[in-house]
Amino acid sequence: MTHLHPTVHAVTQRIIERSRPMRARYLDLIERQRDAGVDRSRMGCGNLAHGFAASGEDKAQIRAGGAMNIGIVTAYNDMLSAHQPYYRYSEQMKLWAREVGATAQVAGGVPAMCDGVTQGLPGMDLSLFSRDTIAMSTVIGLSHGMFEGTTLLGICDKIVPGLLIGALRFGHLPAILIPAGPMPSGLANKEKQRVRQLYAEGKCGREELLEAESASYHGAGTCTFYGTANSNQMMMEMMGLHIPNAAFINPGTKLRQELTRAAVHRLAEIGWSGDDYRPLGKVVDEKAIVNAVIGLLATGGSTNHAIHIPAMARAAGIIIDWEDIDRLSAVIPLVTRVYPNGSGDVNHFQAAGGLSYVISTLLEHGLLHGDILTIAKGGFADYKSDPRLIDDALVWEPAPAEPLDDTMVRPASNPFQPDGGMRLVKGNIGRGTFKTSAVDPSRWTIEAPARVFSDQNDVLAAFKAGELERDVIVVVRFQGPRATGMPELHKLTTPLGVLQDRGFRVALVTDGRMSGASGKVPAAIHVSPEALGGGLLGRVRDGDIIRLSAEEGSLEALVDFDEWESRQMADAPLPPIGTGRELFAFMRHGADEAEKGGSAMLAAMDAFV
Known part of the structure; x- marks a missing residue:
């Protein structure tokens, strides 16, 4: 058995000790919500009737209350490429829930804004606080008490952190994050960057720049560079909140569909009425948060998560700071180079071995917590495997023993650089x-x-x-x-x-x-x-x-x-106004510092939780 690296152990213990009082209060909260919170069995007849009135063929099952009712929280919209694939997910998920005797309802929708669309425009001033808005929207959807589990459908920058923060306030419920995958590769990243620089220098026009951008961002799915959106997906894998290796499978494929189906089936297995209860608030513990940080460092992920990780952790009663990230960075090797840190995008990364290989090599060298509770039946070891379709059946195969392209992925024993950067x-x-x-x-x-x-x-x-x-x-x-x-x-x-x-x-x-x-x-x-x-x-x-x-x-x-x-x-x-920014003044005034997550909502929550 590989021993955990001493710095990883020491930082984890530092976080555990610092968080002990707050984490204890959080765990007590979710236990109380499980035992005495709002759920279908305790609802009045009028309340319950409102909750299933439009449920069609699922009405009798929801009314009886004998099986899991899954609350779907979705960030679907059809303006943003990453979220457009979610259009039919909720209807499909209802069918897949019925296959295992469960039901599903859309608990609510959350906003999904794109920093790529709002870059340099007034709407960008709403971006960070959209995370708090998403968290609160998630809470409102789940507050009806109709659900025994939740699926969170979101991908991009503030959306995944917001969904997770909100769901963690219902940490007694099991939850699974469901991605939709990256768009196929378009214009080569180096060529896109070349045209951008030519435009900045006045050496090409707007039409040429727009053509290059359109060839890069060209279809349904997540942008393929390794920014905040794809870093989100990596972290959900590292925390054990995805069906294993679901992050970077393209939309519109049979494999993508079967992974979503598997997520619905698995959620039905980990509810509180069975013998494999896995509440979100216990899956997201100190070790899972450390794994998320390690994944971020090992893959050269987005700096935005220096803000999002402390915020997500706080929602689970865990306190992490930049000193912790810095100490881990000193010992975690950089084992991937994905654009903008390298030439290939996330599709090339997936083809080179992807997260299954990264997780495998980090575990082999004692650089990840392998004993975390995950939503997967076999625990974190399951994340060392890749999903495949064989005769239309979903199976998992072991990660490649060696990288399939060492310009993109390397073993922890021979990294691109010795620290996490x-x-x-x-x-x-x-x-x-x-x-x-x-x-x-x-x-x-x-x-x-x-x-x-x-x-x-x-x-x-x-x-x-x-x-x-x-x-x-x-x-x-x-x-x-x-x-x-x-x-x-x-x-x-x-x-x-x-x-x-x-x-x-x-x-x-x-x-x-x-x-x-x-x-x-x-x-x-x-x-x-x-x-x-x-x-x-x-x-x-x-x-x-x-x-x-x-x-x-x-x-x-x-x-x-x-x-x-x-x-x-x-x-x-003067403070910003216009484009609705004045409506967010209360969030700006109450926000805490970036190292704590830059959140007004969590700053207020800390006062009484």
């Missing part, structure tokens, strides 16, 4: 996240004069005017949860990449977010505390020399101490 940087400016996995090591330390902005559009204007043609650290502040809702600043990736390609030493420092698709430019992001409300990023001035170093873990303004201490904070811009 997500480091904590801290100093007199604050604490932030630096993702090194896509950055050339020669640029892991940047020391240069600051140019300070309060809006990413001003950065773009300065770039077009030639004002950034030098070594520079671009500071974009007042982008945190309380100031603007923490929008993603992905539009800065291309111009900063152009400056870097021209030979300048450049970096970004911001209290905002960067995309899960951010790449080669060094950046300290999520800087916390944020500038609004007294964060020290508010003291930085144009021309200050800033030193950002992943190797040293430092984020410092090299300013005389007395001068630094005497500086006034910069004035904050």
Whole structure:
């Protein structure tokens, strides 16, 4: 038996000890909800009749209450490619539930917004708080007390964390996350990036850029780069919340359909009336959260999860911070290179061995908790296998013994780099996240004069005017949860990449977010505390020399101490209005810091849970 790596053990114990009081309260809550909460057996006749009035042929079964009724929470809409495949899932799932004597109803729908659509637009200011909205929408759907289990249908950036946070407040129910899979590969990623840079430099027009983007994002399914959406799917596998290896099977295939069918059948087996009860709140424990972090580090996943993981953990009574992630990053090897960290996309990754191989090699080297409770019958060991259809029957085969393409996947004994590439940087400016996995090591330390902005559009204007043609650290502040809702600043990736390609030493420092698709430019992001409300990023001035170093873990303004201490904070811009942003003012005002998850909802919850 392989022994667990001592750092993985130590970090896990650190989280367990820190979380002990809060986790105990959470487990007590879900036990009370199981024993005395709202369910069909305790409902009044009028309440229950309302709940099954439109259930057609399932009405008698739901009324009798003798079998599981599955609550489907869906993020379906047909504007977003990732969620369009969910169109017929609920009707199919009702049929599959009947196959095992269960029933299913759509408990509710949740919003699903796309950072790719709203990049650089006012709607992006709603993005982070859409996660809280999704969590609350999930809670409203499940609050009717009609269900003994739930399936969560969602994929993209804030949607999976929001669904999980909401479902965890009903942690006495078993739950399974059901993905829909990535779209087939389109335009090669290097070609897409080439056209983007040409457009940023004014060397091609909008029509050529739109054609390239359309050839990349071209059909139903998740975007194929390894950003936040696909990192979500990886983490659900690492936590044992998917049917094994369901993450990256394309939509519209027989295999995809059979995996969803298997999820419905399996959920019916793990309810509280059987002998294999697996409540969500016990599946998501400290070890599962650590596995999610390890998966993120080993695969070079999205930096957005430095915010989402603490938020998801809190919903289960678990406290994790960036120090924990940093300590794990120092010992977890990077074993995949998926675009933007490499040339191939998630379809190529799946073909090269995918998550089954990654999980297998990490377990072999003692770098994952193999003893977590999962929704799979055989436990976490089941996630070392790949689903196949043989004579129309769904079977699982062992992961490949070796990677099928070592430019995309490698064993933990021969990784792309020895650490996980997500480091904590801290100093007199604050604490932030630096993702090194896509950055050339020669640029892991940047020391240069600051140019300070309060809006990413001003950065773009300065770039077009030639004002950034030098070594520079671009500071974009007042982008945190309380100031603007923490929008993603992905539009800065291309111009900063152009400056870097021209030979300048450049970096970004911001209290905002960067995309899960951010790449080669060094950046300290999520800087916390944020500038609004007294964060020290508010003291930085144009021309200050800033030193950002992943190797040293430092984020410092090299300013005389007395001068630094005497500086006034910069004035904050007016709060955003329009596009409905004013309706989210209460969330901005109540939001806590990024390291705790950037959530108003969870900050309020902590006061009494």
